[in-house]
Amino acid sequence: MGVEQLDEALAAYSRVEPRIGIEGRILAHVALGCRRRRWVAAGWSVGTIAALSVAGLLVVPKPSITVVPLPIHVEVESPPPQITATETRRPSLRPAPLTKEERAWMTLGDSGVLASVEPAGIEPLQIEELTIPPLESEGGE
Secondary structure (H helix, E strand, C coil): CHHHHHHHHHHHHHCCCCCCCHHHHHHHHHHHHHHHHHHHHHHHHHHHHHHHHHHHHHHCCCCCCCCCCCCCCCCCCCCCCCCCHHHCCCCCCCCCCCCHHHHHHHHHHHHCHHHHCCCCCCCCCCCCCCCCCCCCCCCCC
């Protein structure tokens, strides 16, 4: 029973005429396939070139650079003095001694000679008292 139904369906399918313009549709489909094949071929070409470039960069040996140290000649006259713990210096808390000129000024100041001398023609400076009025604001505060 299933075989007979299949035969009838195939016979009905084969009796159907194709629609008008089938030749044009087939030719358009073939032309479209050619364009697609070009794009696919171009895509594969770009991918292949990229893969080969990366492989080439990984495989090509890098040029080796040898570093030759230059001889360094240092003349040392004598070794630096060794510092021991007993030779360390601490900052002095005492003031430096007075010089001869400083001691002379101190003696002159202590004698009282400078206090009794008044400069000739110089009056003491008089400064008037400065008063600043408070600022007035527009709001009347």
